[in-house]
Amino acid sequence: QITLEESGPTLLKPTQTLTLTCTFSGFSLTSGGMGVGWIRQPPGKALEWLVAIFWDDDKRYSPSLKSRLTVTKDTSKNQVVLTMTNMDPLDTATYYCGHIRTWYSLRYFDLWGRGTLVTVSS
Amino acid sequence: QSVLTQPPSVSGAPRQRVTISCSGSSSNIGKNAVNWYQQLPGEAPKLLIYHDDLLPSGVSDRFSGSKFVTSASLAISGLQSEDEADYYCAAWDDSLNAWVFGGGTKLTVL
Numbered sequence: 001q002i003t004l005e006e007s008g009p010t011l012l013k014p015t016q017t018l019t020l021t022c023t024f025s026g027f028s029l030t031s032g033g034m035g036v037g038w039i040r041q042p043p044g045k046a047l048e049w050l051v052a053i054f055w056d057d058d059k060r061y062s063p064s065l066k067s068r069l070t071v072t073k074d075t076s077k078n079q080v081v082l083t084m085t086n087m088d089p090l091d092t093a094t095y096y097c098g099h100i101r102t103w104y105s106l107r108y109f110d111l112w113g114r115g116t117l118v119t120v121s122s
Numbered sequence: 123q124s125v126l127t128q129p130p131s132v133s134g135a136p137r138q139r140v141t142i143s144c145s146g147s148s149s150n151i152g153k154n155a156v157n158w159y160q161q162l163p164g165e166a167p168k169l170l171i172y173h174d175d176l177l178p179s180g181v182s183d184r185f186s187g188s189k190f191v192t193s194a195s196l197a198i199s200g201l202q203s204e205d206e207a208d209y210y211c212a213a214w215d216d217s218l219n220a221w222v223f224g225g226g227t228k229l230t231v232l
Contacts (some may be wrong), residue, residue, distance in 0.1 A: 036216075037221075047167065047210055048126055049221035062220050096166055106173055109221075110158045112166040115150070 002026035004036070004113035012120050018084040022097030023066030023111065029055050031072050036073070037109060038078040040093040048093075052100055052107075053080060053094050087120045094118075125150065126211050126224035133230040139199040142227045144211035146192050150222055154214040156194040158187055160215045161226075169198060170209075203231050 008020035020038070027034055037052035037060075052060045052072045061069050070083040080097065094117045098109040127145040134140040144156065158171040169178050171187035174194065186197045194213075197204055211224040 007131075040224075046226045047223045049212075049223065052221075060219065063218055083196075102171065108129050108155065108169075108172050108210075109159075109167075109171045110172065110178065114169075115166050 002099050002105065002111050004099060006095060006113045006116040007099050008116060010094075010117060010119060012087050012118065014088055014122055015118060016120075018086050018087050018091070018116070018118060019080075020082045020084075020097075020116065021120075023083070024078050024080070024081040024097075024099065027099065028078070029053075029073050029080070031055055033102030035102070035107065037098050037100050038071070038082050038095060039098065039109075040091075040095045041115075042090075042093040045083075045093075048077055050084075050095075051082060053099070089120045091118050092118065124225040125215060125218070125222035128209075128211060128224035128227045130225070131228045131230065133232055134198075134201045135232045136201050136203065137172075138201050139197060140229065141198075142196045142209050142211075142229070144196070144224050145195040146194070146213060147218035148192060150192075150213040150215040150228060151189065151194055152192040153216055156187065156189055156195045157212045158185075158194075159210045159212065161210065163207070167210065193204065198229070201231050205229060206231050 009100045032107040035054040040048040094115040096115040101110045138158040155173040161167045175187040176190040
């Protein structure tokens with residue numbers, strides 16, 4: 001059974017750096033085809049994809065946020081870490097990490113953590 | 123403004139059938155698989171449909187997906203009150219090199 005859990009700060013001030021950790025179980029990021037990604041959802045708004053990292057260390061970033069994002073994995077701890085710099089009140093959102101499955105050549109998110117609400121305010 | 127376009131809301135009476143549309147372009151839906159997610163109030167998204175029309179294990183067969191050229195649809199038959207949720211379509215976009223989502227559709231069961 002795959003589970004994912006997000007952890008990190010709930011409140012940040014503008015210009016600070018956000019660091020979120022996704023701790024997962026039920027799969028390994030050393031297994032072919034596996035990946036973990038992040039999406040976010042501002043209050044009352046739509047889902048927005050941020051980043052993804054795969055078993056072979058392939059990394060994909062949202063073009064609009066690429067300059068502010070970094071994603072890394074620690075396979076020994078079953079963790080993926082998202083870093084977002086220069087946080088702004090507009091970055092206030094619930095951040096979800098998700099498991100990415102590869103089916104033949106197709107990649108898709110098939111399971112999400114419960115999410116963590118991050119508020120940016122002075 | 124989302125890359126994939128969905129109606130903001132749809133509604134239907136219990137036991138009726140509703141459809142939710144998702145319009146894209148040749149760089150996303152036209153080339154890549156569409157996935158659908160259900161988000162119940164206060165919860166994380168849940169995968170409903172993958173690869174245009176496939177149901178994950180455990181998802182009710184009242185849900186079905188289809189795709190034609192650059193548009194996709196999610197159909198829900200036999201509407202139940204517990205289907206009230208937000209529904210999102212998603213696909214990979216080859217031009218943007220990014221996963222893109224629709225703006226979401228709120229389903230109300232009358």
